[in-house]
Amino acid sequence: xxxxxxxxxxxxxxxxxxxxxxxxxxxxxxxxxxxxxxxxxxxxxxxxxxxxxxxxxxxxxxxxxxxxxxxxxxxxxxxxxxxxxxxxxxxxxxxxxxxxxxxxxxxxxxxxxxxxxxxxxxxxxxxxxxxxxxxxxxxxxxxxxxxxxxxxxxxxxxxxxxxxxxxxxxxxxxxxxxxxxxxxxxxxxxxxxxxxxxxxxxxxxxxxxxxxxxxxxxxxxxxxxxxxxxxxxxxxxxxxxxxxxxxxxxxxxxxxxxxxxxxxxxxxxxxxxxxxxxxxxxxxxxxxxxxxxxxxxxxxxxxxxxxxxxxxxxxxxxxxxxxxxxxxxxxxxxxxxxxxxx
Amino acid sequence: xxxxxxxxxxxxxxxxxxxxxxxxxxxxxxxxxxxxxxxxxxxxxxxxxxxxxxxxxxxxxxxxxxxxxxxxxxxxxxxxxxxxxxxxxxxxxxxxxxxxxxxxxxxxxxxxxxxxxxxxxxxxxxxxxxxxxxxxxxxxxxxxxxxxxxxxxxxxxxxxxxxxxxxxxxxxxxxxxxxxxxxxxxxxxxxxxxxxxxxxxxxxxxxxxxxxxxxxxxxxxxxxxxxxxxxxxxxxxxxxxxxxxxxxxxxxxxxxxxxxxxxxxxxxxxxxxxxxxxxxxxxxxxxxxxxxxxxxxxxxxxxxxxxxxxxxxxxxxxxxxxxxxxxxxxxxx
Ligand SMILES: Cc1ncc(C[n+]2csc(CCOP(=O)(O)OP(=O)(O)O)c2C)c(N)n1
Ligand SMILES: [Mg+2]
Numbered sequence: 001x002x003x004x005x006x007x008x009x010x011x012x013x014x015x016x017x018x019x020x021x022x023x024x025x026x027x028x029x030x031x032x033x034x035x036x037x038x039x040x041x042x043x044x045x046x047x048x049x050x051x052x053x054x055x056x057x058x059x060x061x062x063x064x065x066x067x068x069x070x071x072x073x074x075x076x077x078x079x080x081x082x083x084x085x086x087x088x089x090x091x092x093x094x095x096x097x098x099x100x101x102x103x104x105x106x107x108x109x110x111x112x113x114x115x116x117x118x119x120x121x122x123x124x125x126x127x128x129x130x131x132x133x134x135x136x137x138x139x140x141x142x143x144x145x146x147x148x149x150x151x152x153x154x155x156x157x158x159x160x161x162x163x164x165x166x167x168x169x170x171x172x173x174x175x176x177x178x179x180x181x182x183x184x185x186x187x188x189x190x191x192x193x194x195x196x197x198x199x200x201x202x203x204x205x206x207x208x209x210x211x212x213x214x215x216x217x218x219x220x221x222x223x224x225x226x227x228x229x230x231x232x233x234x235x236x237x238x239x240x241x242x243x244x245x246x247x248x249x250x251x252x253x254x255x256x257x258x259x260x261x262x263x264x265x266x267x268x269x270x271x272x273x274x275x276x277x278x279x280x281x282x283x284x285x286x287x288x289x290x291x292x293x294x295x296x297x298x299x300x301x302x303x304x305x306x307x308x309x310x311x312x313x314x315x316x317x318x319x320x321x322x323x324x325x326x327x328x329x330x331x332x333x334x335x336x337x338x339x340x341x342x
Numbered sequence: 343x344x345x346x347x348x349x350x351x352x353x354x355x356x357x358x359x360x361x362x363x364x365x366x367x368x369x370x371x372x373x374x375x376x377x378x379x380x381x382x383x384x385x386x387x388x389x390x391x392x393x394x395x396x397x398x399x400x401x402x403x404x405x406x407x408x409x410x411x412x413x414x415x416x417x418x419x420x421x422x423x424x425x426x427x428x429x430x431x432x433x434x435x436x437x438x439x440x441x442x443x444x445x446x447x448x449x450x451x452x453x454x455x456x457x458x459x460x461x462x463x464x465x466x467x468x469x470x471x472x473x474x475x476x477x478x479x480x481x482x483x484x485x486x487x488x489x490x491x492x493x494x495x496x497x498x499x500x501x502x503x504x505x506x507x508x509x510x511x512x513x514x515x516x517x518x519x520x521x522x523x524x525x526x527x528x529x530x531x532x533x534x535x536x537x538x539x540x541x542x543x544x545x546x547x548x549x550x551x552x553x554x555x556x557x558x559x560x561x562x563x564x565x566x567x568x569x570x571x572x573x574x575x576x577x578x579x580x581x582x583x584x585x586x587x588x589x590x591x592x593x594x595x596x597x598x599x600x601x602x603x604x605x606x607x608x609x610x611x612x613x614x615x616x617x618x619x620x621x622x623x624x625x626x627x628x629x630x631x632x633x634x635x636x637x638x639x640x641x642x643x644x645x646x647x648x649x650x651x652x653x654x655x656x657x658x659x660x661x662x663x664x665x666x667x668x669x670x671x672x673x674x675x
Binding site (some may be wrong): 063064065130132186188310312317 | 532664
């Protein structure tokens, strides 16, 4: 067997831990800290095996003291280290937001470039499995709104590894979101398309670049994280059943947003549906559509967005599944867009 | 024979048994649809499930002193405290099943049980129940009632900033607040010993000039005594107290937890000192009748059985209800 070309199917969790391990080997300044990331290997499996491999001086479990340890990571980064911090759910960031948006995100600016802040903040996002309104949020727009930090979210394992390597090497704070529906943990369902071939070697997926994950000419479907898979499923159905070829864009980096890739696609197709699973108002989908409007791109039908409505995420599956964006909603919106004229 | 002036002990026993029976009924229901492949999204109760097995003494020893008008805020592990505070068992079960007849119509689920009729609430963000408990305590004080508020937290939460802010504020305001730390030794996989600067969180009370009481042994009677003093003190207007209770978590952090982080044999050791059979033995030794205790157990089991029948019989909520209660309408003046 030729190992160089062997397919290595991996989950996002495995790809993230592999990227962490390889970067820790390469750069002694990289350390990992957070809750349950040591012995447990991370609630979502991102840090599996790191404690055993690198020891307690580079991988340490913290108390539930987020303001303290995230603030400390800002200080470590300023002092030349490259801390990777995990806080398991994005919903928990309320308790320590200052350390993130007022300290990490402004260190470079306030110091006029004297002090950088090369740190990575890993956190899970997303619902759909009945964990209710404090454990299911996405908050893409909340973080994307705040200048001074980069925000990424992979839709598959290949990108997870490449984005993680790029995030650790970035000189700036990077919020690395990972979607629970894609993570590949045994105890949560995993969208099959997120498990992909992950090359063994060193590669980066550049931050700030969206990806065209399916080419098409008739309509542009824009998603990120799990909604990329909703878009792909809708695109398949459109191709099979309607003879419509959709182009699918994976946003990949929420901030800075790669508007060019999106605009180029919409210029070509003239129709667009944006799907994100964050709250609707003042959200990422609205930002994408605004960018299209500002560019003056003529559209064949009104742009559409599908997001979580402006309500807390409900617990009962009967409610949650009714409001959470999915492939069927994406398909219906695309069909409406195709059938309509602007 | 019921020993006079000791009816609270039977009440505590019955509510501990009821709480355990509730968790024992949750277990098979939670695993429905989740075998052979465990996927948290499936079954009639999806999402995380944090059981309170082993921690029942903390709930009953404190809540035995509380009235309806007193407030309790609990954590992500709330069932025992909810039951001891008198939350409607039927509607609590229905909420956990995500049904229309649930406490909040299925909007909240197991980590977000609210029953305003008994002033009970809980939340899944660590230590964040403390502020609202302090607020309820101050509302009572400012309006001249002798009601108190109890904030339950885990020992892990004592390392969170909100704990320290609220401790200081409660002391400065002389609020009728009782902070109860359920020390089960772990925050998920991280042991208390590995991440806490002090051996005893009760010692931290000194930093906020309030009494800090440490209760060993997961013992309902000892907790009852300590809580009685702290609550009476708060009702007299003499301010807040901290009570740290050594307890044990007899299950995983949540259901499905493999618990690989526990030392070998720890769980068996803890199960061998399960507080419920121990308390039954003590009550018998103190002269309570077997028949009396059996009757407690029977009543508790019947209440739980009825609650689960009620929950499963309740309809799933109508989709439109997802959009209501986001805001509260102004009530007529
Ligand atoms: C602010 C915040 N950080 C982290 C978490 C994740 N989390 C949920 S439960 C838990 C452990 C809590 O430990 P403890 O307070 O001792 O309560 P126990 O689970 O032992 O009852 C953690 C870290 C959270 N819910 N909120
Ligand atoms: Mg604990």
